[in-house]
Amino acid sequence: MNQGIRGCIAVLFILYCITWIGPPVRAEETVLVAAAANLSHTLEEIIARYEDHTGNKVRASYGASGNLTQQVLQGAPFQVFLPADRKSLDRLQMKNHSIVASNVLARGRIGFFVPRDSSLAGQDLKSLLHALQNGKYRRLALANPETAPYGVAAMEALQKAGVWVLEEDKLLLGESVAQAMQFALSGGVDLGVVPLSYASLPEVAGKGEFLEIPENWHQPLLQYRVLLVDTAPARGFYEFLSSPTAKEILKYHGYETQLTNDH
Amino acid sequence: MMDWQALQLSLLLGCSTAALLLPCAIIIARWLAWRRFRGRNLAQAAIALPLILPPTVLGYYLLTVLGNQSPVGEAFNALFDESLVFSFQGLLLASFIFNIPFAVQPMQNAFRTIPDDLREAAWCCGLSGWRTFWKIELPLAWPGVLSALVLTFAHTLGEFGVVLMVGGNIPGETRTIAIAIYDRVQAFDNRSAGLMSATLLLISMAAITLMYAFNDRLDRRRGG
Numbered sequence: 001m002n003q004g005i006r007g008c009i010a011v012l013f014i015l016y017c018i019t020w021i022g023p024p025v026r027a028e029e030t031v032l033v034a035a036a037a038n039l040s041h042t043l044e045e046i047i048a049r050y051e052d053h054t055g056n057k058v059r060a061s062y063g064a065s066g067n068l069t070q071q072v073l074q075g076a077p078f079q080v081f082l083p084a085d086r087k088s089l090d091r092l093q094m095k096n097h098s099i100v101a102s103n104v105l106a107r108g109r110i111g112f113f114v115p116r117d118s119s120l121a122g123q124d125l126k127s128l129l130h131a132l133q134n135g136k137y138r139r140l141a142l143a144n145p146e147t148a149p150y151g152v153a154a155m156e157a158l159q160k161a162g163v164w165v166l167e168e169d170k171l172l173l174g175e176s177v178a179q180a181m182q183f184a185l186s187g188g189v190d191l192g193v194v195p196l197s198y199a200s201l202p203e204v205a206g207k208g209e210f211l212e213i214p215e216n217w218h219q220p221l222l223q224y225r226v227l228l229v230d231t232a233p234a235r236g237f238y239e240f241l242s243s244p245t246a247k248e249i250l251k252y253h254g255y256e257t258q259l260t261n262d263h
Numbered sequence: 264m265m266d267w268q269a270l271q272l273s274l275l276l277g278c279s280t281a282a283l284l285l286p287c288a289i290i291i292a293r294w295l296a297w298r299r300f301r302g303r304n305l306a307q308a309a310i311a312l313p314l315i316l317p318p319t320v321l322g323y324y325l326l327t328v329l330g331n332q333s334p335v336g337e338a339f340n341a342l343f344d345e346s347l348v349f350s351f352q353g354l355l356l357a358s359f360i361f362n363i364p365f366a367v368q369p370m371q372n373a374f375r376t377i378p379d380d381l382r383e384a385a386w387c388c389g390l391s392g393w394r395t396f397w398k399i400e401l402p403l404a405w406p407g408v409l410s411a412l413v414l415t416f417a418h419t420l421g422e423f424g425v426v427l428m429v430g431g432n433i434p435g436e437t438r439t440i441a442i443a444i445y446d447r448v449q450a451f452d453n454r455s456a457g458l459m460s461a462t463l464l465l466i467s468m469a470a471i472t473l474m475y476a477f478n479d480r481l482d483r484r485r486g487g
Contacts, residue, residue, distance in 0.1 A: 011412065015282035032433065040450055059434035062449070071431045075331040075346025078433075178449040185451055203451040 033060040036084035037176035038195040064176035066147035079234035081226040085149035100227040106255035108221040109196040115208040118190040132163040137190040143177040150177040154193035156218035197253040269443035277419040288366035296374035318424025365414040373407020413474040
């Protein structure tokens, strides 16, 4: 019986020792970034280049801009924020959250993603819209317009094309545009409205085709950069985002970076 | 690619939760096992609640109670200059709460099987309450304590909804292995998600198997 007690004490002792190490300590110079889901792969490339350049660490968390704004307001320790709309920035300002600097980073595009096994595969934009109008599809995936700017743009574009909410039960709303894309990739979905930047991803290559949606079908999808905390590492990364290197990567993934900054 | 940081964070959270929760849960379990009082059923129901509530309900209340606008959140913020939600500390607190039934129930059952006259005999022999606890109760309830420990640990590793709502997905701070898997799926990185899922499966399976093996050995030693 004494063995039991000794075992119990030993296990507890080990547990307390592990606990004593305490929560993982983030290095002072590590920059935490919250970024809109559409940026994920693009930003990882930029971060890799930045880390190579400077040796500083950057860690990013991705999600729908609306959700991330909520987290920032609740006190999440992000230092740089990259939402995909002006509204997120305005909400921070409205709640008097500290904003050190901000401006427009790039303009994004959306497109239809038609999975390889889709009944709509191989069609051009016109016949695609025709099929949508006639309800000849199983499911359509897009980001939730409540939280994701890319969902709003998708909704506007579908409205413009005259096919919005023909059959609501066929809509598959992803929490973010990344989830919408993941839905479109996992079968049973005939069409997704997703960022065109996904077209350049090796993970997506060969799994379907992209059809550009004309830019004037929706409000411009502006990607913002916001510096939330004025520390040298955070400012360093914030500045790097407008460097030629970063712009080149953004451009490669289909973002427009030649912008007037008066949005 | 394996997210080692997330795995480490999950293990740390599991160990910390188990270590913090165990002493409290022992007190609650003994109290529920032996005391008869008014509202006992209500207390038991409250403790079992995290088992059946959706993680979203728990997550919502935790966000409301611990958030920056709440008194608790404000106090924590003033004390440590850090926010409680979306931090490791907040996650630990959430994890403590949603694990209460997993720690209390196995131990409560174990303490209940100890006959009253055995404890009374110990007192008659002059053992203090404290010594009775160490010498008689704890050794007899040991399988229950071990189950509580392992279940708490394994369940912390496996919790997803509450962690996502209260912790977000902050690398190195609140991105546990369960969240990292979700994150990878959202990045269409199925290989990493598969690898991490398999790892989590193996760890959980190993923990639970060990628990059964230990209890089995104890049973045989006692029965045989």
